[in-house]
Amino acid sequence: MSRAILRLLLGCLLTVPLLATGIAHARTAQARIARVAMAVATMSDVQVRLEWPAGSPQGLLELRAGRVEAPDLGYRYRNLTWRCPLSRDRDRWRCEGDVRSGNGRPLRLALDLDSDRIDARLGQGGGTLALQRLSATPDLTRIDLTRVPVAWAQALLAQAWSQGRLNAGTATGRLDVIAPAKAPLHVSGPLQLQSMAFDTADGTIAGENIGAQVDIDADIAATTRVGIEGQLHGGEMLFGNAYLSLQKRHVDLSVQAVQNAGEGWQLPRLAWNDPGILRVDASAALDPQLNLRTLDLRAHSGNLAPLRDGYLTGFLGMAGLGELQLGGAADARLRIDRGELREADFTVASATIDDPRGRFRFDGLEGDVRFSSTRTLESELRWSGGALHGLAFGAATLPLRSADGVLQLRQPVSMPLLGGRAGFDHLQIKPPSAGTGLEIRFGLELEQLDVAQLSTALGWPAFTGQLTGHIPEARYADDRLDFEGGLAMQLFGGTVQVSSLAMERPFGVAPTLSSDIAFDDIDLESLTGVLGFGAITGKLDGRIADLRLVDWQPVAFTSYLQTDAAAAKAAGVRQRVSQRAVQDLSSVSDASFVSGLQAQLIGFFDDFGYRQIGIACRLVDEVCEMEGLGSAGPGFIIVEGSGLPRLSVVGFNRRVDWPTLLERLVAASSGDVKPVFE
Template sequence: MRSPSRMPALAASHYRKILTLLFSAAALGLAFMLAAPEVGARELRVAIERVDAGTARAEAVAMRLRTGATGAEPVGLTVEAGLVALPALALHLDRVAWTCERVLTLEPLACEGPLQVGGRSAGRLAVDLSEARTQAHWSQGRRSIRVDKDLASPWRVAAQRIPLAWLEDFAKQLWAGGRLGAGTVSGRLTVPAGTPETRVDADLRLEGLAFDTPDGLLAGAGLAVPLTLRYVTTPASAAAPERTRLTLRGALKAGELLVSPIYLAVPAAGVGLQLDAESEADGGWRLSHWQWEDAAALTAVGDASLDAAGNVTALAARWRSPDLAALRRSYLDGVLAPAGFGELQLAGQGSGAFGFDAEGLSALDVDLRDAIAIDPKGRFSLAGLDGGVRWSRDSALANSRLAWRAAALYGIGIEAGQLDFRSSEGQLALAAPLRTGMLGGHLRLDRLLWRPARGEAPLRIEMGLALEALDLGSLSQRLGWPDFEGTIGGTLPNALYERNRVSFEGGLAMQLFGGEVRIDDLALERPFGVAPSLAASVRFQDIDLAPLTGAFGFGEITGRLDGRIRDLRLVDWTPVAFDARLLTDRNWEGSRRVSQRAVQDISDLGGSGLIAGLQARLLRTFDDFGYDRIGIGCVLKDNRCAMTGLKKRGDGYVIIDGRGLPRIEVVGFRRSVDWPTLVSRLKDATEGDTLRIE
């Protein structure tokens, strides 16, 4: 049973047929009583089982008509109905009762009095019927509905502050998945009479509008929406099903709107809206035209299709932004933040187009003019972006080009360049390799392929690149490393991004310190998200120890280093697990010397190191020592490092196995070392703390 105050704004426009029938019966009864002998007060009772006027229906109708003995005394009229239904508005009112308090006359038929619905007060209703005109006025506090019609005009309805919650059932006929909440509607409607179709023309203002969907992907709050509306329903026929056409022109003037993942606080200047839609036989909607006009940030036009639940099944749009900074502030927070770019700064101008259907993205066109993109976290920056990309899932397109004046990756500058793309077979690929300057050498991008998600297949990005003779000193400075010298180069044959994970097929090979560093089984999860995770295995071959230890300030060691780090895993770029082992090359025929400083630093790593073969007090007498081999290992697990060396020696393990005279041997005794403590010792050693000889 409806609340008595839940009387919809359009309800009065459907009362005419019912009221005409009821008042016609009342008029006949009144005429009969006025013509009868004056024998005292008279009362006429009429019972009607059902009144059906198509757009309105009343059941269990009872009417009582009273007049005085002379016929000139006030007349009373009470109309009751067990049910009043307006199917077009999905409205059912139970236990409706209306009592007239004014004199009822034959010409015109006029009556006014209190209205009840469901046994509770529902305001006042006044009706004035004549041959030429029909009027009805309902009011309750600040709420009101006025209906007016003459012979030559359509029904006219004026509404004031009608709660939108009253229209929820009607709204579900247009949008099955939507739920109306707070807000009111005021305005005027016209409804032509005597036509087979139902047509409503409205000039309305919604205030404080709130709505949402059960999945929370679409919602609004506090919205102010002035609009004009045409709603036309053509009845079904043998040749065609029922069709509803909707035309809307309006604006958003205040409030908040969520069209997930986009959240918008309506700007002070407002947003213009246009919509032309037609219902589909399956209960969905075809939007032949929609337009969004936010002059400061985003203008978009297009078409779309919605299913019966209100889900978008197809969408095509053309867009333009005169200010990408305003576009980012107003619309892109909900898109960029989950991808790890919540603080991305944009500037410049942009335009383009895109299309979606049931399988995903079907077309993409982006054109940029003097655009800038800066990641405050320092991961990348791009300046002077011009040109764009064009891609289609189903057809081949002419090549496109995107150029930049300056760029940087993790603080590493990249010279001006351009990327040429071709779109074919549903993927966007690099049309020609890129070679541009970087750190005194070159960055070469040999291959780039982008294929968006389609159905169950995820987004896929493939890339192959190479680094040519980059200045290692400049790289070290930008990455905060020790002052390395020399050059670095390497190849990455194939990097694959899929399901928020980057894997590097074929490994990464780099020439470093006269040897080679090879990284295999490299995988990066959530590269731009929260707590990125990296897994890899690393191999070292013939690394020249002299420049390596000199760069780190770790004393000085000559010779060559081999080693491996297996099952390396970093979370948020911090090591949490690995199995590492570093060994000098036993077959190296050159000099194998270790400085006094390096001996002490290595001894500290082993914890309570025992320097054998010489008394500790004699260590300061010599600058360096010969060695046969140096080896150290660490298995990191649960923030503890299990230490090993070249071989066992009593309760310890040998780290430096000396050779020649003066002979030196370093033995470590601490088998399990707290990882933060070990890192602290490494930091002390490389930052050049004063040499301690005990």
Template sequence: MSRPILLLCLCLGALLAPGWASARVAQLRAERVTTPVGTLAQVRLRLDWPQGAARGELQLWVGRLDAPDLGYRGRDLHWRCPLERTPADGWRCEGVLQAGGVRPLRLAVALDPAITRAALSQGGARLALARTAAAPDLTTFDLRAVPLAWAQALLAQAWPSGRLKAGTLDGRLRLATPARGPLRVEGPLHLRGAGFENAEASIVGEGLRADLQVNYRSTPAATRASVAGALLGGEFLAGNTYVALPATPVGLEVEARQSAGAGWSLPRLAWRDGDVLAAEGTAALSAAGDLDALDVRVRSDDMAPLRTRYLSGWMGLVGLGDVDLHGAMALEARIAGGRLAGVDAQLQGVDLRDPAQRFVFDGLRGDLRYSAGAPVASALQWDGGQLYGLAFGAARLPFASAAGALRVDGAVDMPMLGGRLGLRDVIIRPPQDGTGADIRFGMRLAGIDFGKVSQALGLPAFQGRLDGDLPHVHYANDRIDFDGGLSLGLFDGRVAFSSLALERPFGTAPSLSADVAMDDLDLLRLTEVLGFGSITGRLDGRIDGLRLVDWTPVAFDARFVTDGDGRRGVPQRISQRAVQDISSVGDASFITSLQGQLIGLFSDFGYRRIGIGCRLENQICTMSGLRSAGNAFTIVEGKGIPRLDVVGFNRAVDWPTLVERLVAAGKGDVAPVVD
């Protein structure tokens, strides 16, 4: 709706006073008309009242309309209506009001010596005002289904970048415009279906409903405003904070003050959402609208609805948007100079559960204190939990905080899968100055049962012990880098992991990169676990540049080779089933000196060496072996009688197809290929 409409309703009482109309002037011009709320320029009034007629016709043109206190500016208004007398020695006129680019409205004005009335309507929307001669500085407004957009100009006074998109208002407001005093607006408002946003869409509201009491006072030097009442539903976004209001009423109180050229101060903020969230505090905004200071106290006796109502925006930034919360908490937070100055949180019986099973904490309790200045101490503890399905036991973390960092005093040790997980040198720096959180610590694993790890991760039933020392682990920018490595005792050999890094650990499509080295693995124990026939001997190997996205391999360069002609006392034999499995997986055939039909007479064969490689890139695995001859490559070099070699002929294998073949080989669903 055009911004000049509200001001025109206020000005008509001054322009069409009874003295003007009774003069029956055919035409009146004025370069400037001043009222308590604004100024009209280039005004022209025309009255056509035929001699002896019961009524005449009134037309009003306004070239320019300005109301600085209300923020209204308008051009080229035209109102035309039939003018007639009223029994109270007054005048009444009702007709169509037009302004450039706006749907026509209907404006009715009634003037008499005691009171001025005006009503503006469009469809089912109606805004009526009344002003008495006894109190000419006071105007009363009655609103019925008034489009929220009609208040756009008034909103722009306090929020220049704000735009009202939808919604209606009902209520009764009193507007005071004394010559010596502040402009005042006060009264109840009922908001339905409100929608708004700022220019950057960083602040957005949709479907908001509320019953509010508003109070607004403005002078050239300062502005004061207060809103109190209940929010009844809807949703809004402010930066990373997304709020989905419940169907039950949420109490709201806001008091705001602003001096000319300065930012807003909010001496009172209050929010009451039953047992879910109660908050109160104070705040201050800079002249640019940034949060400069905050002192808030928050309590939740039922954390279960917190995520869906208030925390999904922030938790979603780190991939925790679906985490279930249970328990109770109390929190005090302070921001000074735009920076986090302190946090004091108390947790009682809090459970955190990720439906994707990335992590679980049970019985989280204690307090957590953060300070950007003087030292403070606190401690958190839990009863147990899981990390990607790997269970860990109870632990207590003693914290010390000062100068903007949280530190864990000493080392922390907790049971994990039959072994121990140790943390040390923990330093946590919360997000500041546009940078995200920064976390550093050292970690040590000792005697972790890899059989339990395999079971938790859905791997074959590997057996072994996992040990390692990671002296420096660094989390920043949604990425974890590990200095040092992990060593796994597996199949009577060793598997070492190095160059470990994890991106988006709790976000969408987490990505893991690493280099893996294998030394002296017992092939018999390995193939028995994998269901891959039977091979005796020892195996070395490397997987360089391993990259998993959402825990699925997308790139690596892998090569596995047995130890030469074998070590003394370690026979090198390969079963017929293993030969068949290797040939099926590697697009290979086996060649023997005997007739093909006699191959089934032998259960196993001697071999000199086994070697196979795969370089995965763009879903294609480039295969290799011990040696190459053209497009062919040798995977198994036979030895003894019968001598059997396995040779591959297809170097480029589709990775999903290769995975299907590996699965089939593990189940024994293969057939021999003999040349």
């Protein structure tokens, strides 16, 4: 049985005329009424039965209604029954008993009336709804609520919001209901809400533990008008991706809303003031499903630091930035029409944006970003410095222009980075539109970045060299970043080329990077010296194809590294491998020395000549499938010796656990290995 306010109204107002027909000095009186119509409701198939034994101080009243309907308020009942002992004191009548509808839990209805007034009280548990109506003002009904469950208003809510569900909370206050015959139903008065909870079946809208003190002024008719003024305090709310956490704060709220029958809501005024954190003034329009159709919004935050926890965690969490730290002040203006962004203006002052996980940081943000889908606008955004994945960059200014619905740079921009410069030769940002998501395109230029500084910042071995590259076009869309072109590094006397570079969720959870890497003429003496991997002289070529990193850890690749004898000869470099390097190679790859007749002499030599060195690994499911220069019985050749003593290294384990391999590499770089002779 619905626990609605209308139950009390109907019980009180419709019983009055029936009592007059049933009371008599007789044992039983009955009446049947086909239909009773009022301003807000009708009752059909009404039966009244009164049993009053002669000489008794009271009788038993029973009222039944086959159907009760209040379509403007959304209430419809079947088989409504009220039984109560009826008593009379002069011209004053009293009756109190249970009201039932179907198999629902009963409510307690008490009626007290005379020729001047009607007083009624409806209760269940700790909640009470009291009604008063004076004969001098028949159109006015006053309703006092004391801890009334908000679920009693579910049917009324459904008239305005069909998907909404009231799950918990109570209401206390006083409402005046004016129901004139030829005018809209008018409801006004103060309400206090406690511990209110609501949601929708799909979970996209929800609220928990919300408190409020508001004044309501509403006209309910074919055109419904609602005004709400007051405060919200505490609670959490979810609207799509927007998550609001008021904690214990008090927020001033003002809403003016209009709805025509069968249409959506117009919100000519929507004001929100969370003092010191966020102030919003807006107007909006919603379709019948409460989807946003138009919005004109102005917002100001004098302190961005608490804005994250109060309002931004939903949006930031989707991007993996739930811990983002903000500072400074900001103003924003948005205009949305037909669900698409038409105008935007975002201004910051002395702002900072810092990701505690070290992915990026911007200091001293100043200026504004202006966008329009119909006009040409210019703006400028500046910062004093920052960092990207631990790589510090310098000050820069972005001169921006908005035209034809695209925000773009007016001219190339560069900034200091790692002893060189990095910048954009172009940048275009296209907001979501016509069913497509955000799209960003840019060209990236890197000029003479110091690899030594890069190695220090990323915790790599002490590599040296320069990084230079040009990516003519990069595209970010659907949380994926794809690069055209590649990067080139001058490293250890050779070159390293990076191509087919792409990233998924670059700033989100578990970012994924894929690329191909090619090595050419790397000086092995310099490389092994930095890695602490023994000493090898010569030149190295190689390729790492289909490299895939998840959260910056390798999960798949196919690699092959091989020495280049021709390049070494051209450079006048001898091909030699130290005994320490042989030890490291054998320990890492489960290999053994194969030396033929010279086995007893190996320990007397510091290094050995070699013809070729080659090793391959295909990483799949944390297992490295190993190969070398060629087969040697059940094994594969890693080092093919040359000269006397002629030493070769052969690997026998073709499947090596990747974590174990990494541990061996660390041990080899520290010198904690011993040779294996066979």
